[in-house]
Amino acid sequence: MNNQPSSRKLLTWFNPLGRNPGAWAFILNRLTGLGLTFYLFLHLIVLGRLAQGPQAYEEFLELTKSPLVKLGELLVIGAVIYHALNGLRVVLTSFGLGIRQQTQMFYLSVLLALVGTLVFAIRMFAG
Amino acid sequence: MPEQWTLTLRLYRQKANEAPRYDTFTLQVNPDEYVLDAVERVWAFHDRSLCFRHACHHSTCGACGMRVNGVEKLTCITPLRAVTQNGAVLTIEPLRNFPIVSDLVVDMGDLYRKMERVNARAVLPVTEAEIEHPASTWNPEDAQYLRLSDCLECGLCISACPVAATTAAYLGPAPLAAIQDQGMRRHPELLPLADSEDGVWRCHSAFECTAVCPSFVDPARRIMDLRRQVVGAKLRQVFGK
Ligand code: SF4
Ligand code: FES
Numbered sequence: 425m426n427n428q429p430s431s432r433k434l435l436t437w438f439n440p441l442g443r444n445p446g447a448w449a450f451i452l453n454r455l456t457g458l459g460l461t462f463y464l465f466l467h468l469i470v471l472g473r474l475a476q477g478p479q480a481y482e483e484f485l486e487l488t489k490s491p492l493v494k495l496g497e498l499l500v501i502g503a504v505i506y507h508a509l510n511g512l513r514v515v516l517t518s519f520g521l522g523i524r525q526q527t528q529m530f531y532l533s534v535l536l537a538l539v540g541t542l543v544f545a546i547r548m549f550a551g
Numbered sequence: 552m553p554e555q556w557t558l559t560l561r562l563y564r565q566k567a568n569e570a571p572r573y574d575t576f577t578l579q580v581n582p583d584e585y586v587l588d589a590v591e592r593v594w595a596f597h598d599r600s601l602c603f604r605h606a607c608h609h610s611t612c613g614a615c616g617m618r619v620n621g622v623e624k625l626t627c628i629t630p631l632r633a634v635t636q637n638g639a640v641l642t643i644e645p646l647r648n649f650p651i652v653s654d655l656v657v658d659m660g661d662l663y664r665k666m667e668r669v670n671a672r673a674v675l676p677v678t679e680a681e682i683e684h685p686a687s688t689w690n691p692e693d694a695q696y697l698r699l700s701d702c703l704e705c706g707l708c709i710s711a712c713p714v715a716a717t718t719a720a721y722l723g724p725a726p727l728a729a730i731q732d733q734g735m736r737r738h739p740e741l742l743p744l745a746d747s748e749d750g751v752w753r754c755h756s757a758f759e760c761t762a763v764c765p766s767f768v769d770p771a772r773r774i775m776d777l778r779r780q781v782v783g784a785k786l787r788q789v790f791g792k
Contacts, residue, residue, distance in 0.1 A: 426651060444759060446761075
């Protein structure tokens, strides 16, 4: 019958219901990881376009001024900070350090990611 | 007169080759009773075809693991008061990541086989057990005593683990904790199992196992400690010590 482990259950990784902070960290880590991978491809495509000459470059600069793109950039910044800090949390706990504080370390990672994003947002939209 | 609550139990039902469904039963309960008592009452007074597992009723046999409102619980020690309130609907489902045999009963054979593969021990000499007191300082006469190991083999950790959901081959929290219990120094023969793709490195630190473990195993911490032990053992191999 059903209910066995299966690689098709991939989506259950992202279900936060009934889970604890440790799993939320795991979910957020996967989401930001996937997002950053997607961003990397986007970045490479854009760089490829830039190689097509000055006009393409100008067009691209125009595009970066749109608020939607700025919002996307903020998401990337938040994702980078969270993913990096949570990575450190996983490294530490994997060395046996701070296991009992892993929940607090998760909250701290989220908080710092939010603060970092806010700082960038202020500079981006004010500047 | 003990306090009375009216509860609606929403139970997962599935027999061989049937599509799953949920049946609901409304009953009077004392909120200080346990979830298993309520399930048992459904079986006793409403539907004798309901299948569920239990034996000891006091958190020893590890048979009564179920998901209560989505969260893995050892139902014989989970008071109704702790998981629901008067007039509410309480959803009870079988554990995840094990094949369903009937209704709330899952086939835990895979976990038991894995526990056997890692030679999980039911009893440990106190000196070998990782417990809160400095057992190593005991005099040898006292230290010969054996204690029951903490793991009930209830499978809650396997059910809660997101990695176990997608990889049947993953040893999983309880078996890895059982390797850690024995130690890489005393049991180097377990190193290849621990240090394998489906061993200690498969864990992705969701810490769900520790969150649901009803005993004192703390499997997540043990998996992390086993990583340290594995790295130590590998270094000793390289430097020939
Ligand atoms: S480690 Fe805890 S949750 Fe897992 S089988 Fe043992 S007692 Fe149950
Ligand atoms: S019935 Fe034995 S552990 Fe719950």
